[in-house]
Amino acid sequence: MKAAFTLICFFFTVLCLGQTELDDMLQRYNTRSIPYISVEELRMLQTNESIIVLDAREKNEFEVSKIPSALYIGYSEFSSEGLSEKKIDKSTPIIVYCSLGIRSEVIGEKLKKEGYLNVKNLYGGIFEWKNNGYPVFDSQNVETENVHVCSKIWGKWLQNGTKVF
Template identity: 55%
Template sequence: MNRFFLHIVILFVCASAVAQKSLNNLLTQYNTRSIPYISAEETRMLQLNDTVIILDSREQEEFDVSHIPSARFIGFNSFSSERVSEEIKDKNIPIVVYCSLGIRSEEIAEKLKKAGFTNLRNLYGGIFEWVNKEFPVVDSEEKKTLNVHTFNKHWSQWLEKGTKIYNTVN
């Protein structure tokens, strides 16, 4: 029985390593790493200590399905660095920007960097990695939920936990 357990553990570790490598490959394909990554675990620690501003760079429909607690919606298509600068006066405060996987958030963080923000991080793996690590998300009423908007079925492959939501418009 111990040998069986050992095989299961090895299989799990290998599968996790492959999934992580695949996510690395995906992010390398789309990102330049112009904004340093931060892990879900590090972000959660900062969030619990109330020492970070978390910005959600997805679309309103995605944010309404679920978002990281205390995250502020800034959007992607309607993003305005001027609006963010009006709301966040201290341009040296720690800021974590996220999206579904960390692709759109890099682009938004680059715009914030050009606007003078100096302490920016891109959440590695985005909200998908956050949920995969079993950290909480809340809906538009700030109630805990398992739902995560995955944009479409192709991108949903990166969400291993939670309930996949593709489209909320009827």
């Protein structure tokens, strides 16, 4: 019994420290100009068809895996004209994500400047989504364990799934 309690305490500590490290990293790179939404909140909202999920990663990352129903908008190739073509109402709730939530904040700021009123940044991005056991899909819409991590440095944040470089 004592060993089980010790093991539970160890895993709880690891989880808490991991979250604190993610908090510290996002605080270092983000200004929180776009409010966060948790992966749990997004998962609950996915049954609601009136939200739009936008992937702010590069095309090669998006092709490896994406969050269900996500639309590609990219980062370096981002253009607000692309959203106009998709005819997204500016009051529609929009959730933007990338790998961890850094690039998606930049894209979220651009969306706000374009007049989109309800933009949120997915806290921890697709890495946090996958770390929580939620499904991702490849370019053929087949569920996959693969997640593009860009580099070994950023890949340390993906704990669940197969890292693709």
